[in-house]
Amino acid sequence: MGFIHTWLPYILAGIAVGGQYALIAIGYTMVYGILRLINFAHGDVFMWSGLIMVYLITILPLWASVILVILFAIVLGTTIEKVAYRPLRSAPRMSIMISAIGVSYLLQNFALYITGGLTKTYPTIAWLQKTVQIGSATTKMVTVITPILTIVLVFLLVMLIKHTKIGMAMRAVSRDFETSSLMGIDINRVITVTFVIGCGLAAIGSVLYFSNYTGIQPMSGAMPGLKAFVAAVFGGIGSVPGAVVGAFIIGVCENIIKGTGWTTFSDAFTFVLLIVILMVKPTGLFGEKNIDKV
Amino acid sequence: MEKTLNSKTKTALSAICIAAFLLIVFALDNTISAGSSWKMLITVIEKGSIFALVAASMNLLNGFTGLFSLGQAGFMLIGAYTYAIFTIPAASHDKVYQYFDGGLIQWSIVEILEDKLGVFGHYLGMFIPMIGAGLIVALIAFLIGIPVLRLKSDYLAIATLGFAEILRAFFQWNTLGPITNGSNVLRKYTTYGNAVFPVIIAGISIAIILLLINSTYGRAFRAIRDDEIAAEAMGVNLFKHKEMSFVISSFFAGVSGALLAMFQTTINATPFNTVMTYEILLIVVIGGIGSITGSIIGAFLFTAASEWWLRGLDAGRWLGISSSLMRPGFRKVVFAVLIMMIVLFYAQGIMGSKEFSWDRFFAWIKSRPEALKTLPARRKAKSAAKKEARASKAAAKAKAKAAKDEGEAKKASGEKLFTPLPVSDEIMIFGKEGK
Numbered sequence: 001m002g003f004i005h006t007w008l009p010y011i012l013a014g015i016a017v018g019g020q021y022a023l024i025a026i027g028y029t030m031v032y033g034i035l036r037l038i039n040f041a042h043g044d045v046f047m048w049s050g051l052i053m054v055y056l057i058t059i060l061p062l063w064a065s066v067i068l069v070i071l072f073a074i075v076l077g078t079t080i081e082k083v084a085y086r087p088l089r090s091a092p093r094m095s096i097m098i099s100a101i102g103v104s105y106l107l108q109n110f111a112l113y114i115t116g117g118l119t120k121t122y123p124t125i126a127w128l129q130k131t132v133q134i135g136s137a138t139t140k141m142v143t144v145i146t147p148i149l150t151i152v153l154v155f156l157l158v159m160l161i162k163h164t165k166i167g168m169a170m171r172a173v174s175r176d177f178e179t180s181s182l183m184g185i186d187i188n189r190v191i192t193v194t195f196v197i198g199c200g201l202a203a204i205g206s207v208l209y210f211s212n213y214t215g216i217q218p219m220s221g222a223m224p225g226l227k228a229f230v231a232a233v234f235g236g237i238g239s240v241p242g243a244v245v246g247a248f249i250i251g252v253c254e255n256i257i258k259g260t261g262w263t264t265f266s267d268a269f270t271f272v273l274l275i276v277i278l279m280v281k282p283t284g285l286f287g288e289k290n291i292d293k294v
Numbered sequence: 295m296e297k298t299l300n301s302k303t304k305t306a307l308s309a310i311c312i313a314a315f316l317l318i319v320f321a322l323d324n325t326i327s328a329g330s331s332w333k334m335l336i337t338v339i340e341k342g343s344i345f346a347l348v349a350a351s352m353n354l355l356n357g358f359t360g361l362f363s364l365g366q367a368g369f370m371l372i373g374a375y376t377y378a379i380f381t382i383p384a385a386s387h388d389k390v391y392q393y394f395d396g397g398l399i400q401w402s403i404v405e406i407l408e409d410k411l412g413v414f415g416h417y418l419g420m421f422i423p424m425i426g427a428g429l430i431v432a433l434i435a436f437l438i439g440i441p442v443l444r445l446k447s448d449y450l451a452i453a454t455l456g457f458a459e460i461l462r463a464f465f466q467w468n469t470l471g472p473i474t475n476g477s478n479v480l481r482k483y484t485t486y487g488n489a490v491f492p493v494i495i496a497g498i499s500i501a502i503i504l505l506l507i508n509s510t511y512g513r514a515f516r517a518i519r520d521d522e523i524a525a526e527a528m529g530v531n532l533f534k535h536k537e538m539s540f541v542i543s544s545f546f547a548g549v550s551g552a553l554l555a556m557f558q559t560t561i562n563a564t565p566f567n568t569v570m571t572y573e574i575l576l577i578v579v580i581g582g583i584g585s586i587t588g589s590i591i592g593a594f595l596f597t598a599a600s601e602w603w604l605r606g607l608d609a610g611r612w613l614g615i616s617s618s619l620m621r622p623g624f625r626k627v628v629f630a631v632l633i634m635m636i637v638l639f640y641a642q643g644i645m646g647s648k649e650f651s652w653d654r655f656f657a658w659i660k661s662r663p664e665a666l667k668t669l670p671a672r673r674k675a676k677s678a679a680k681k682e683a684r685a686s687k688a689a690a691k692a693k694a695k696a697a698k699d700e701g702e703a704k705k706a707s708g709e710k711l712f713t714p715l716p717v718s719d720e721i722m723i724f725g726k727e728g729k
Contacts, residue, residue: 038448087638094362095641097448098579102637105572106630113623222568226459229452264467271456278445278453 008137010259011252016143016212018251019150023205024228025235025243026157027077027198033174033238034194036093040100041080042202043225044107049073049203050122050210050220051111057123070203077199078192086188111218119215128211142211147248149208153201154244161240166193174238223267227254230274236284245285304652312497316490323489334602338594340489341601343496344553346593349577350500350586351546356575357584357647358507359539360519361443362451364571368458369431369544371566373551375465376427378480378561379473381420386482391475398472404484420484424495424552431548432541434461439540443533455568465563474563481560492553499546504586506542515539576633582643587650592643600629 024046031039049069056065084103088096128142161167166189172180173190181187209224210216228243231250235242250270257266277284319339326332348366355363381404382390382397391397404419411418442453464470466477474480486492506512514535517525526532555561573596581592607625636643648654 036448038452084634084638088641091641093447094356094583095637097362097451098575099634099637101572101575102630102634105569105576106627106634108569109623109626109630113621113627116622219567219569226452226455226568230456233449233452264463268460268463271453271460274456275441275453278449279441282445282449 005136007256007259008135009139010255012134012137012139012143014252014255015248016139016146016208016251017255018248019146020205020209021224021228021231021251022150022154022244022247023201023208024224025231025247026154026240027195027202028225028229029232029235029237029240029243030170030194030198032232034170034177034191035085035096037085037096037100038229039198040097040225041084041103041107042077042198043221043223043228044104044111045073045077045080045199045221046202046206046209046225047216047218047221048076048107048111049199049206050216051115051120053207053210054120054122054216062125066207069207070200073199073203073206074196077195077202081191081195086191108218108222115218117218119217121214122210122216125207125211128208140212142208146208149204150244153204154240157197157201157240160197166190170194227267227270230270233274234277234284236286239284239286242284242286307652316493319493320488320490334605336489338598338602340492340557342594342597343493344550344557345574345577345597346590347496347499347553348547348550348574349581349589349593350503351543351550352574353578353581353583353586353589354503354507354515354546355539355543356578357582358512358519359515359536360522361536361539362447363454363540363543364451364568364575365435365438365454365458365544366547366574367566367568367570368454368461369435369547370551370554370570371458371461371465371563372431372434373427373548374555374561374566375474375480375551375563376430376548377423377552378483378555380423380426381483382480383482383484390480390482391472393478394471394475397475402484416484420486420556424549427552428545428548431551432545435541435544436537439537443536443540455571458566458568458571462563462566477563479560479562480555483555485556485559492557495549495553499549500586500590503542503546507586511535511538576637579641580633580636580643582645582647584647585643585645585649587648588643588645591645595644599632600625604629 024042027042027045028039031037031042049072052072053065053069056068060068080103084099085096088099128140128145130141131138132141132144134144161170169180169185169190170193172183172185173187177187210220213220227250228247231247232243233246234250235244235246237243250273253273254266254269257263257269319336322332322339323336326336348370352363352366355361379399381402382399383402383405384400387397387400402419403423404416407415407419407422409415438454438457442450442457445453465474467474468476470476507515514525514530517528517530518532518535522532577592577596578589579592580596581588581590604625607628
C-alpha cells in the first residue's frame, strides 16, 4: 500500500496531463492521417486558444468565453488550412511542411506582439480548482474531469468516424487521397471538417491544460504540441484511439519521472520514447503497415 | 553560344571580389564609431556570415541530401558551449562559475597558447577550440545519426527536433553545472576583435561545403535526394552517405555555434530552441533550397531585415510612417508575414537551385540594355495575356453555366440526360487473333 500511497498523486496528475495531451494529439493524428502533414502550427493554435481565453474572461462570463474560445480555435485552424495548406496541396511534401513551420513562426511572433513578451496570468476557474479526495491523494477537480471528458469526447469522435457519412469519407480519404477524390468525395470539405474537429478539441484541451499552470506565454504551445505529436506517433499515426492511449502513457511516464526527481529529463524522455518507437515499431501501437512501392 | 570566360579569369575575379569585400569589412569595422547608426551594418555582416554558414550547412542536409533535419540549433548549442567552456580565462572562472566553486576546468586554451606563442598563439588558441567544437558536434551527430537516419522524411524532422530539445535540457542540467554553468550564462570568454574574423571563417567553411557538393560525394548526395531507391540500385551506399552528410553538416553547425558564441559574448542554452531552427530553415527557403549562394544571400537579407531595416517598426516610426500599432514585437510579425508570402507565392526562393556563376552574371548584365528596351512591349504582352486569360475563364464559366442550366431544364422537363451504354453478356478483353 505504501507504494500506491507515494505514487498515486503522480499517477493521477499523469492521467490528467495525458488526457490533455490526448485532446491535442487527436488533431495531429487526424491531420497526418489525411494530409500526411505534421501540422507544426497545431501547438500554436492550442496556445492561442489559451491566450484568447485570458482576454475573453475579462469581459464575458465563463461559459460564453469557453464557447467562444472553441469557436475561435476552429476559425483559426480552418483559416490556416485554407490560406497556407490548400494552395500547396499538389506541391512536394517538404514545401507544405515548411509552410506549416512558417505559420507556427507567424503565430508565435504575433502572440509575442500581442502579449508584449510578458507571461499572461491564466484565469482560475473556481470549479476546476476545487479540491477532491481520491483514496489517499488530494487533487484538484480538473484532474478528475480531464480523463472523463477526454474519454467521452473520444468515444463520440470514434462514433462519428465509424457511423456517419463524413466519417466514412474521412476514412476513405486517409486510405487513398486520389482515389477517394475520383469517387466523388469532396476532399476540401473532409479536410475542413478534420481541422474543425482537431482544433475544437485542442481548444477544450487548452482550457484544461492551462488551468494547471498560472501563466501562459507565446512559447507555451510548443512543448505540449511536440509531446502530443509524439503521442500520436506512439499510438500509430492516423489512429484516434492510438493517439489517446499514447498520450495517457506519455503523461503518466512523464509525471513518474518528475516524481523520481529527474524533472530536467521529463521532456527528454518523450523524445527518447519517440526514437525508440520509431526504431522498434515505426507503425506505432495501432498503426497500419505502410509499404513504399517504387 | 555566348563566349564564356576562361576559368583563370573567373578565379581572379572571385579572388579580387573576396579580397575587396574583406578589406571593406576590415576598414568599416575600424572607422565606424560605436555610436553611429551604421554600426548596425557591422552587426549584420557578422551575424549574417554566421547564419550564412549554418544555413549552408542546413542546405547541405535539406537541399542536397534531401534529409529534412531540424536539429541545427541543438548542434549550434553544443558548438557554442564547447568553445566558451575552453576559452574562459583562468582569472574569470570564479566570477563566471560563481554558483559552482569556479567550475571544473580551470584553464583556457587561449591563455596557455598565448603564453607560449604570443599573438599567433592567441589566434591558434581561438582556432583550436572552434575546430574542437565542430569535431565534438560531429561526433555527437555521428552517434545520433545511427538510429535517426533510418527514419523517413517527417519522422526524421521530429526526431532531430527532439534531439535538439534533449540537448538543451542536458546543457541546463544542474549536475553538469561545474562544466556548463547550469542554466546560468557563460561569459567573459575570448572573442574576436574585428568583423573580418567571422567572415573569413564562415567563408572558408562555405567554400569547403561547396567543394564537397561538387565532388563525387556531392553527386551521391543529390542522387539520394532525387530518388533514394534508384540511388541505392546504382550502388550508392545510402546509410554511409546520409551519415556523412549529417556529420559534415553538423560539424559546420558546430563551428557556426562557436562563432555565434563569440558574436554574442554571452551564451545561454535557452535561445537555442525550435524557433532558432525554424529561422535557419526559413533562411534556407528564402535563398532557395538547393543553392548555397541562395543561403548566403538569404542569411544576409534575413539578418539585415530583422536587425536593421525593420527595426523602426518596433520603435514606432518607420520610413516616415508612425502608428500606434508599431510597438515592440511588430517587426517580427511583419517579418513573419513576409516570410509566409515567400513560402506561399515564391516557393523556389531567390536563387531556386541555381548557383552564382560569373558567366551567368555577365550574361545577365549584357542582357540588361536589351531587356530595358523591350520592357514596355513585354509588359503590354503580359497584360494582354492576362486579359485574354481572364476573358477565356469568364467564357468557360458562362459556357459551363449554360450547359448546367440546359441540363436542369431538361431534367425538369423529364428528358433523359444520359443514354446508357449497351450492356453485353460477354466481356471480351482481348479477342483471339485471327478470329
